[in-house]
Every structure is written in structure tokens, then in C-alpha cells.
Amino acid sequence: MDVLAILIPVTLFLGLLGLGAFFWTLRKGQYEDPEGDARRILNDDYDDRPKRDDE
Template sequence: MSYLVWLIPIALLMGITALLAFLWSLRRGQYEDLDGAAERILLDAEDDRPLRERHEG
């Protein structure tokens, strides 16, 4: 039973830490563009260059 005295606070601390990490990432905009990375793989390599380089070369 004495192990619960240690495990419950550790579990609560881990849960609070995970919640804070999630809220931090939410505020930093990590979940704004969920489809962008999935669609970016379908683009050609030439389309990834800035417009200035496309017109020069």
C-alpha cells in the first residue's frame, strides 16, 4: 500500500506535464495546418524553390 503513496503523485505529475505540453504546442500553432505536410510530399521538387529562383534558372 505504501507504493501508492509514490505512484499516485508521480502519475498525476506526468499527466499534468503531458497536458501542459499539449497546451503549449496548441498555442504555438502546431495543429494549424494538418493537411499541408501530407500534400507537400506530392509536389515536385522544382515547386519547392522560391519564385525568384524559378525565374532565374
């Protein structure tokens, strides 16, 4: 039973931490255009990596 005194607060803290992270990503706009992101990853027209001299 002593273990529950440790596990319950730790579980509540981690749950609130995850919920806070979720609301933070909502506020930052991470989920605004999921369809565009899904299509953009399949498109090879634009490569934003810098070109090296040996390529």
C-alpha cells in the same frame, strides 16, 4: 500500499506535464495545417538540404 503514495503523485505529475505540453503545442500553432503538411512531405519539388560538392 506505500507504493501507491509514490505512484499516484508521480502519475498525476506526468499527466499534468503531458497536458501542459499539449496546450503549449496548441499555443505555438503546431496543428494549424495538418493537411498541408501531409501533402508537403510527399512533394519532391523542393529540397531544402544544402548541396554538397561531391554530388
